[in-house]
Amino acid sequence: MRRKKEPTEIKKEIIDAARQLFLEEGYQHVSMRKIATKIGYTPTTIYIYFKNKEEILLHLLEEGYGLFYHELKIAYDHAFDQSHEIRLFNMCEAYIYFGLKQPDYYNIAFMNNLEKNTSKIENSDRYNAFLLLNTVVKEFIQENAFSEMAQSDMDISHTIWASLHGLTSLLITFPQFDWGEQNRLIQFHIRTIIQGLKN
Amino acid sequence: MRRKKEPTEIKKEIIDAARQLFLEEGYQHVSMRKIATKIGYTPTTIYIYFKNKEEILLHLLEEGYGLFYHELKIAYDHAFDQSHEIRLFNMCEAYIYFGLKQPDYYNIAFMNNLEKNTSKIENSDRYNAFLLLNTVVKEFIQENAFSEMAQSDMDISHTIWASLHGLTSLLITFPQFDWGEQNRLIQFHIRTIIQGLKN
Amino acid sequence: MRRKKEPTEIKKEIIDAARQLFLEEGYQHVSMRKIATKIGYTPTTIYIYFKNKEEILLHLLEEGYGLFYHELKIAYDHAFDQSHEIRLFNMCEAYIYFGLKQPDYYNIAFMNNLEKNTSKIENSDRYNAFLLLNTVVKEFIQENAFSEMAQSDMDISHTIWASLHGLTSLLITFPQFDWGEQNRLIQFHIRTIIQGLKN
Amino acid sequence: MRRKKEPTEIKKEIIDAARQLFLEEGYQHVSMRKIATKIGYTPTTIYIYFKNKEEILLHLLEEGYGLFYHELKIAYDHAFDQSHEIRLFNMCEAYIYFGLKQPDYYNIAFMNNLEKNTSKIENSDRYNAFLLLNTVVKEFIQENAFSEMAQSDMDISHTIWASLHGLTSLLITFPQFDWGEQNRLIQFHIRTIIQGLKN
DNA sequence: TATGAATGAGGGTTCATTCAT
DNA sequence: AATGAATGAACCCTCATTCAT
Numbered sequence: 001m002r003r004k005k006e007p008t009e010i011k012k013e014i015i016d017a018a019r020q021l022f023l024e025e026g027y028q029h030v031s032m033r034k035i036a037t038k039i040g041y042t043p044t045t046i047y048i049y050f051k052n053k054e055e056i057l058l059h060l061l062e063e064g065y066g067l068f069y070h071e072l073k074i075a076y077d078h079a080f081d082q083s084h085e086i087r088l089f090n091m092c093e094a095y096i097y098f099g100l101k102q103p104d105y106y107n108i109a110f111m112n113n114l115e116k117n118t119s120k121i122e123n124s125d126r127y128n129a130f131l132l133l134n135t136v137v138k139e140f141i142q143e144n145a146f147s148e149m150a151q152s153d154m155d156i157s158h159t160i161w162a163s164l165h166g167l168t169s170l171l172i173t174f175p176q177f178d179w180g181e182q183n184r185l186i187q188f189h190i191r192t193i194i195q196g197l198k199n
Numbered sequence: 200m201r202r203k204k205e206p207t208e209i210k211k212e213i214i215d216a217a218r219q220l221f222l223e224e225g226y227q228h229v230s231m232r233k234i235a236t237k238i239g240y241t242p243t244t245i246y247i248y249f250k251n252k253e254e255i256l257l258h259l260l261e262e263g264y265g266l267f268y269h270e271l272k273i274a275y276d277h278a279f280d281q282s283h284e285i286r287l288f289n290m291c292e293a294y295i296y297f298g299l300k301q302p303d304y305y306n307i308a309f310m311n312n313l314e315k316n317t318s319k320i321e322n323s324d325r326y327n328a329f330l331l332l333n334t335v336v337k338e339f340i341q342e343n344a345f346s347e348m349a350q351s352d353m354d355i356s357h358t359i360w361a362s363l364h365g366l367t368s369l370l371i372t373f374p375q376f377d378w379g380e381q382n383r384l385i386q387f388h389i390r391t392i393i394q395g396l397k398n
Numbered sequence: 399m400r401r402k403k404e405p406t407e408i409k410k411e412i413i414d415a416a417r418q419l420f421l422e423e424g425y426q427h428v429s430m431r432k433i434a435t436k437i438g439y440t441p442t443t444i445y446i447y448f449k450n451k452e453e454i455l456l457h458l459l460e461e462g463y464g465l466f467y468h469e470l471k472i473a474y475d476h477a478f479d480q481s482h483e484i485r486l487f488n489m490c491e492a493y494i495y496f497g498l499k500q501p502d503y504y505n506i507a508f509m510n511n512l513e514k515n516t517s518k519i520e521n522s523d524r525y526n527a528f529l530l531l532n533t534v535v536k537e538f539i540q541e542n543a544f545s546e547m548a549q550s551d552m553d554i555s556h557t558i559w560a561s562l563h564g565l566t567s568l569l570i571t572f573p574q575f576d577w578g579e580q581n582r583l584i585q586f587h588i589r590t591i592i593q594g595l596k597n
Numbered sequence: 598m599r600r601k602k603e604p605t606e607i608k609k610e611i612i613d614a615a616r617q618l619f620l621e622e623g624y625q626h627v628s629m630r631k632i633a634t635k636i637g638y639t640p641t642t643i644y645i646y647f648k649n650k651e652e653i654l655l656h657l658l659e660e661g662y663g664l665f666y667h668e669l670k671i672a673y674d675h676a677f678d679q680s681h682e683i684r685l686f687n688m689c690e691a692y693i694y695f696g697l698k699q700p701d702y703y704n705i706a707f708m709n710n711l712e713k714n715t716s717k718i719e720n721s722d723r724y725n726a727f728l729l730l731n732t733v734v735k736e737f738i739q740e741n742a743f744s745e746m747a748q749s750d751m752d753i754s755h756t757i758w759a760s761l762h763g764l765t766s767l768l769i770t771f772p773q774f775d776w777g778e779q780n781r782l783i784q785f786h787i788r789t790i791i792q793g794l795k796n
Numbered sequence: 797t798a799t800g801a802a803t804g805a806g807g808g809t810t811c812a813t814t815c816a817t
Numbered sequence: 818a819a820t821g822a823a824t825g826a827a828c829c830c831t832c833a834t835t836c837a838t
Contacts (some may be wrong), residue, residue, distance in 0.1 A: 159388045166365020189358045196395025440824050557786045564763020587756045594793025
């Protein structure tokens with residue numbers, strides 16, 4: 001059954017199918033056949049567009065990081081006239097809501113370290129996102145003049161990242177658990193971290 | 200010429216073998232054949248004692264929860280004569296270090312939701328661990344007389360759990376990332392959360 | 399479809415099928431599936447009896463060498479009361495006729511060097527066969543008192559082997575070629591070599 | 598932007614690429630895709646110029662025969678003023694050294710019978726080469742006035758061919774075997790055959 | 797003339813599992 | 818209680834080839 005489609009369109013179909021399956025069943029349990037079946041092509045066809053299974057994953061990762069960074073950047077830019085604390089708060093919100101809106105991307109991007117062998121971490125948008133967070137943190141530090149506490153901005157960034165990741169991934173992984181009112185929890189979570197940093 | 204064994208004894212052997220493989224080679228690479236070879240039986244024999252592979256894994260999962268709960272309990276009991284804040288702090292430490300010491304257990308226990316279909320969450324040690332955390336949190340609240348802020352102890356527990364899980368899972372998932380001095384980060388992380396709660 | 403068979407019987411079936419296919423289509427073009435189909439089993443079954451494709455080949459090789467050596471040995475022993483020239487002649491005949499009677503074995507054993515990586519050549523029956531030939535050659539040399547020509551017995555053995563192999567493999571590879579009366583050619587071929595050595 | 602090319606030119610490019618791959622990586626590892634990549638076209642394009650893969654291989658095969666015949670012819674012509682025995686000797690040398698220099702050509706040409714189905718043996722250069730050998734043999738017979746032995750020149754040619762093929766193919770197939778000093782063996786081998794014929 | 801898109805067949809191998817004994 | 822025999826389904830991936838454009 002031959003159809004006529006833009007190459008980019010098929011590539012997109014593959015990526016879309018792969019993303020969904022990767023989320024639902026985990027990278028290891030997704031086979032090329034499954035992806036192929038899902039888009040109505042033969043497994044062979046996929047190999048025209050991607051060298052192998054790993055390349056699909058890599059593509060997905062970069063895409064996911066890109067979207068993620070983009071969201072954070074918007075939150076950062078949008079509150080340009082606010083205090084740095086508010087900007088930080090907004091970014092934290094953006095982080096968590098990105099994960100909730102795009103659990104598939106988030107899952108692939110942060111809950112498995114699938115780049116183990118590729119190690120071009122430094123120039124990916126994942127790193128850029130972290131750098132952006134770090135920037136806000138530094139500004140936030142200056143704003144608050146954390147005089148006595150000489151805690152490095154890195155530790156602070158790590159702590160924030162970890163806390164955000166923690167709530168996001170739990171909410172994704174255990175959706176049926178009783179989290180109370182989700183939005184309230186999120187607000188409280190972020191508030192707690194930021195308050196904690198100010199002391 | 201094998202000497203007679205109690206059924207429970209063989210069951211134990213199977214679990215032991217599975218656990219070892221599981222910890223040595225990682226969750227993904229445990230196969231029935233490997234387990235069988237390790238204990239000197241045929242794969243078929245395993246099916247006498249366990250319905251299928253999943254049942255072995257579930258057994259292991261519960262074991263993991265048990266260990267986890269045990270560790271938290273020790274931390275809780277050990278500081279019985281201290282302030283509740285310190286007890287909370289200790290439990291937080293215990294949480295993170297358990298994950299770092301038993302990354303594979305932690306991984307199946309909290310980073311994959313293997314019980315998706317079994318839904319007996321409520322009576323597992325995972326839940327007990329959470330309840331224990333919640334207990335300390337309540338005591339901690341009383342101690343601090345968080346008068347004005349009527350934030351539910353549940354939200355607080357969730358926030359703590361999420362933060363702890365966040366750092367733990369990130370440290371496990373991205374070990375080669377530059378986290379600075381790990382112990383200092385952990386201490387700072389916990390301190391930040393607790394401070395945040397006090398405001 | 400389950401049957402009841404001796405393990406050795408099935409192993410033999412596999413070997414038989416593999417031998418035929420290897421000859422007909424060449425090692426590279428024989429798939430495990432083909433072998434399996436030929437004997438009416440699933441490919442998986444073969445893996446119960448052989449670790450992988452290569453192991454089947456190795457088995458076949460050893461078997462072939464064994465038979466080959468056996469035939470030569472018989473020819474050697476049988477003419478124990480004859481002159482060494484006659485014994486040599488008989489062995490040469492045995493060599494060629496073995497190839498013609500067992501083209502499949504001969505093909506696998508001598509026309510492809512499939513042991514490239516295994517290199518336990520020295521203790522195989524292939525080597526033993528060569529040593530037997532070498533023995534006769536030495537006796538033949540002594541008998542003829544090749545005084546002046548100090549050609550090593552090794553060169554002589556190699557030359558004989560090469561000549562025998564040449565005719566055998568050509569007769570196998572190009573059966574439709576017009577070789578004249580085959581037996582006469584064989585006799586003449588052997589006679590020529592031996593005469594050549596005596597000069 | 599490719600400049601226009603003569604059909605024959607592209608056909609040549611394909612053959613050239615195929616030959617190189619063929620000689621570099623061996624007969625088994627030539628794939629249409631590799632050939633195509635090597636010449637900078639799509640696999641599809643090749644099918645415009647050749648019906649299928651076999652046709653390319655056949656083309657190459659004929660080329661191999663051509664080269665082979667050419668080498669023998671040179672040896673034959675070169676010693677036109679020598680005795681026929683010497684001419685025969687030279688041709689034998691040429692035969693073996695061709696095989697050693699072009700093992701891959703030799704391999705497809707004589708060690709696999711690829712033409713099984715095509716059966717145009719009679720007019721190929723392989724046959725011509727054999728005829729050339731036969732010619733020398735006849736001249737050699739006349740020269741030696743093999744009076745008594747009414748052995749057909751065909752038997753003699755076959756015997757020579759077989760012996761040459763035998764050494765050549767063994768040297769190619771088992772290169773790591775200890776053949777002693779190769780050139781000496783080759784000389785001895787040829788000498789033996791020719792001496793054998795003279796008796 | 798040349799290609800991009802697609803495929804069907806097949807490659808070796810591993811897996812959890814079953815069933816008769 | 819334990820096994821040996823066997824399987825079906827799946828794994829990733831490569832191949833020669835075709836067809837519409």
